[in-house]
Amino acid sequence: MYRQTTQSIDVTVEPRYLPEHSAPQANRYVWAYTVTIRNGGLETVQLRRRHWTITNALGQVQEVDGMGVVGEEPRLSPGESFEYTSGCPLTTPSGFMVGRYEMEREDGTTFSVDIPAFSLDMPDARPLMN
Template sequence: MDDKKTYKSITNDIGVSVEPFYLDQESEPDEGRYVWGYQVQIENHGPDTVQLRRRHWIITDGNGMTQEVEGEGVVGEQPVLEPGEAYEYTSGAPLRTPSGFMVGSYKMQAGDGTYFDVEIPAFSLDMPTSSRRLH
């Protein structure tokens, strides 16, 4: 049974899809630590070469507490995407609650030097019910 959900958006000919997954092995629910991974695919549907320069995430836990994460590139890279190319990476985020959500944007640079933002679709982080244990 595959209950993974993929969230997708397209902004300025750049497609972003995200598939979150719960990392049971890295989580410590008894200590208030819940960890999710997420796989991202970025696709260039446009006619021009672009480069991912920065990322900006807003991570919200189940109590409504938000954390912002900004920085250069993704997973230490600033990938260049030719027309028709895709780039994939996997990263993760810890929360203090068994659910939450993330949303964000990438700052891309076009071949002519101009910058534009690409939306990262909001996606939910929900602990699978099969992992819950009653004590």
């Protein structure tokens, strides 16, 4: 599990390889990752945007931006959590992801929350330097 806290917002990520959706012979490797976002602060916040940087074992980078996560813009009161699962395909048996969320306070001001870098590694594969 990977964890990072920014301005009292705690983000944990747990990736897992999905062999049933992967086809290594066709250079298709798929992972799911479950993210938990917990508001440890004193004010209500809402997740508005996400940004991901995805890097495969060959150093090829893909940037992904969008509104919310999995079609939602969760609102978190102090002490509340939101969990979601999404996926990532790669053309190599390993890589990593890192990102950030744009959060909005009730007064309309925004701030960035870091998503910890996490590794995507196919089980039993020879480790490659990412």
